[in-house]
Amino acid sequence: MMHIPGYRVIRKLSQGGMSTVYLAIQISVGRVVALKVMSPHLSSDPAFGERFQREANIIGQLSHPHIIPIYDIGEHDSLNYIAMDYLSGGTVHERMAKEFTVIDALRVTREIATALDHAHEKGYIHRDIKPENILFRADGSSVLTDFGVAKAVAGGSRMTNAGQVVGTPHYMSPEQTRGKPVDGRSDLYSLGVVFYEMLTGSVPYQGDEAVAIAIKHLSAPIPILPPHCHAYQLIIDKCLAKDPDQRFQRGNDLAAMIEALETAYRTGVTATLAVTPPGAGALFKALLATFFHNLRWRMQSVLNKREEKEKDRAWFQPGDTHYAVLTDGAGEAQATVVASPSAQITQFQATAITQKPRGKRRVVTAILIGLTALAAGATWFGYQPATPDTSPIAVVEQATSSARPQFTAADSSSSHNGNNPIQNWIAETLVVEDEPVVVVPIVTSSVETSSASSAQSSEAPPPPQQYQLVVTTAPEDARVRILNIGPRYEAGMRLRPGPYHIEVSHPDYITHTKWITISDSDMHSVVTLKPTLAAGEKFTTKLINGQQSPLMVNIKPGTYIQGDDNHANTSPAHPVTVQKNFAISQYEITFAEYDVFATATYRPLPDDNRWGRQNRPVINISWQDAKEYTEWLSEMSGKVYRLPTEAEWEYAARAGTTSSWWWGDDPKEAQGSANCRRGCNSSFSGLFGTKTAPVGSFAANEFGIHDTAGNVAEWVDDCYAEDYLLQLAQQPGGSCEVRVVRGGSAKSTLEQIAATFREGINAETRSEHIGFRVVMEID
Known part of the structure; x- marks a missing residue:
């Protein structure tokens, strides 16, 4: 049995590849604990010991009732261990x-x-x-x-092998x-x-x-x-x-x-349910209910599979009582059918899909005809509404698969005409084509009350107080949406007390969202949007040391085809959508810019290979060096700087083109456009020698970005995989040894500076042909 000083080990609880967990007693305080001990065969690897220590340090900084607490951490006979709370309830x-x-x-x-x-x-x-x-x-x-x-959110951990x-x-x-x-x-x-x-x-x-x-x-x-x-x-x-x-x-x-x-479940809601003896009418209504319930589910499944179709989720508010109740033969509620987004229910908020497929009018019309015929059949079978049971029913969880539902009308407004609740329900819910039907699952449990209290429960409660909401925006024509309710926002609209998720958007501004809470008075909220940068707009950010950040170029979102099926490591070609604005440095990071960082952080200056410093791209820096530069730049500017992803880099390098190079498919046009060893006819590189050119020595692409082809290859954030299928499954940054470099360098051939060309280089490599550029996230 495992021996750890200060603990009496009782038995093994579980075992994994990295550690074993034992049930033990901490002798000094008589406390039952779970003792997590790192596997002996990992003790010789410092990385695993560091990770084990790191877990304890993280948990030690967290104090929350639903995060496991630790009581002790130590080492005995080269075995790392953590003593933590013993959780006896399983996983x-x-x-x-x-x-x-x-x-x-x-x-x-x-x-x-x-x-x-x-x-x-x-x-x-x-x-x-x-x-x-x-x-x-x-x-x-x-x-x-x-x-x-x-x-850590801002950490650069390299602890995963x-x-x-x-x-x-x-x-x-x-x-x-x-x-x-x-x-x-x-x-x-x-x-x-x-x-x-x-x-x-x-x-x-x-x-x-x-x-x-x-x-x-x-x-x-x-x-x-x-x-x-x-x-x-x-x-x-x-x-x-x-x-x-x-x-x-x-x-x-x-x-x-x-x-x-959960609050809605605990509070419950009363509804009048009717109990009818089983018969032809009851069986018919059960068939109708089951048919519609499953029809809606299948239609919704089809809608969800329609790619590139927007879903609009509407929430209902508590208050109104326009609904019908599905019950089983014993009178137990199975589901509430809500007539439209404008109707409101008291038990809990529900969702509705307002997206409708093509040809919806024909589909809905066919359903209308079919259901109307079925409803007429119910009348022919001699269905009569049962005498309501006036016992209040508490609304709880969900329908059971074995139940046979049937319809009972429950409309406190008494707005129906006629005595067939199925026909009334069809008239209320399906004849309005522009509004969906929602089936909200519920469960019922009977509550015994006196006849007096039962009579009171059938009366509709007074509506809650409503208050005005006004959202003032700058610019004035910005769009305002309330994301967690169905009705569209209108200035001065009246809403019940509660939280509301406001979204304010405008094509030329950054979308802003926030939660507001209406309590017991009118609410006036003011939202001022920040303008977005124009495509290709250039800017710098002032650093706290008084200097300026690298010159950045704003890049708008878009879709392009990444990769090239003609090469194994660039296949398969696949569409990529860049969904948000980002800014990328117009030039590769220069010695002048990097040396400021190196001096400020007391690290040696990288060698320039006697090619010159200042406005030449920095070289002889590892992937981690580049990463730490972006973190320093973030601290100095208050903005978020980082290395570009592969997708961002290729999107910026292509600049909206589909050709092999940003200037086209003609190799002859490489002269004056790029610095490479063979095919570019560059004055800086040739068969008998290569060196970097000062940044901006060659023309920019359509996005205004220089040197994405040749000069120096550039580190990007991604781990390297041999093709894009494997690349999609790669782990997050900071956890691999081989990183991607893009763009080719002064020693590359013309083919190797194509927009799609990629290589995998060990992240610790410092080469005279590798530099980097940076990305800044746009708020």
Whole structure:
């Protein structure tokens, strides 16, 4: 048995490739702990010891009820160990194999979202959110564990060995699989995958290999939940958005939305249900209900698979009572059918898809005719509405698959004509083609009350107070949207108290979003948008030392074809969309610019190979040197500078062209356009010698950027893979030994300075032919 001084080891709890966890007692205080001991065969590798120590240091800086606490860290006989809280309730993965309810899934997701918010606030990204890393205490509360691959948001950690995947493929965000820099929103994506799995029992994207799974995370549509979970589709959509800007921006935002659902469940809502004996009419209505419920689910699945189609999610507000209730034969509620986005329900907020396929009028008309005929058939069978049971029913969770639903009208406005509730329901919901129908899953439980209280429950409660909302924008013609409700924003519109997510946008300005809360008075919010830079606009940023940043060029978003199928390491050619503005340095970083950084950070000046310094591109610097320069530049400017990604670099180098070089496909035009050894006819390089040219010695491409072909090859942020299929599955930056360089150098041939040409170079290499340029993120 394992022996650690100060601990009495009871038994082994689990074992992994890096460590073994034991149940133990901390003798000094008599405390039961989980003792995590690093595997002996890893003790000789300092990198693993450093990672083990790093996990303890990170957890030690975090204090949150849903993050595992540590009590001690030490080393004995070359074995590193951490003593932490013992969690006896097992993992989410183990719980899902037994009994796991929707309420459990909501609670766990909310608790872990708050834990992540705390970690992100402290500057740490977990990077490995999965069911196995979420454990339970004896009281049922969930706890986030295993910060072994966590990373500081602004850190440059190199602690993961080359070839080792950071994260688990089924739960990795698109940016994580592509090797892009990640922030806290990547963890929220992973948590969304876990939430989906807790609801459905399976992960959203599956495949035989890690690469296949990664590609699905990058390009496959967001999966649609089964009908009994439709109320949570908006949460899934926001968690699993491909673009981090479209996700929840903080863990607390996700937790707040879930808390609203949980509050609604606890509060409940009363509705009048009718109990009818089974018969031809009841069976017919059950068939009709099942038909419509599944029809909508299948139509929604088709809509979600339509690529490049925008989804508009509408939320309903509590208050109105225009709805019908699906019940089973015993009178238990199965689902609420909401008539339109303008209708409002009292039990909880729901989602609706307003996107409709082509030919929708014919489809809806056909459905109308069919359902009307079915409704007429119900009348022919002699259906009569049953005498309502006046017992109030508390609204709870979801429909069961074995239930046989039937319709009962529940409209406190008494606005229907006629005595057939199915016909009334069809008239209210389907004849308006421009508004969708929503099936909101619910569960009911009976509450025994006196006849007096039952009579009171049938009366509609007084509507809550509403307050005016006015959003004043600059510019005045900016568009205002309220993202978490269905109705369109209108100045002075009246809203109930609660949180509202405001988005203000304009084509020539940076979109701004924020949450506001209406409490007990009118709300006036003022939003001033920042103008975007024009395409090709050049600028510098003043540094705190009084100097200027490198000259930057603003690049607008766009789509292009990356790669070239004629070469193995540049295939397959595939479309890439640059979704946000970014700025890239007009020239390669010069000695004059780099030397300021080297002097300020007390590092040796790189050798210029006797070619000259000042406005010549800096050379003899490693990938890490370049990375640290961007971090220093960020600190000095207050902006976010970094190395370009491969996708950004090629997009800027191509400058909107599809040719081999930015100037075209004619090799003869290389003269005067690039500095290379063979084919460029450059005065700086030839068969008998090569050297770099001062930056800007050759013409710029259509984006106004110089020297993207030749002169010096340029480090980019990405890890190198042998083709783009493998590249898509690469781990985030900072975790590999071989990095990509682009653009070719003065020693390259004409073919090697093509826009698509790429090489893999060891990140520690310092070469006279490799430099870099930088990117600045635009707010």
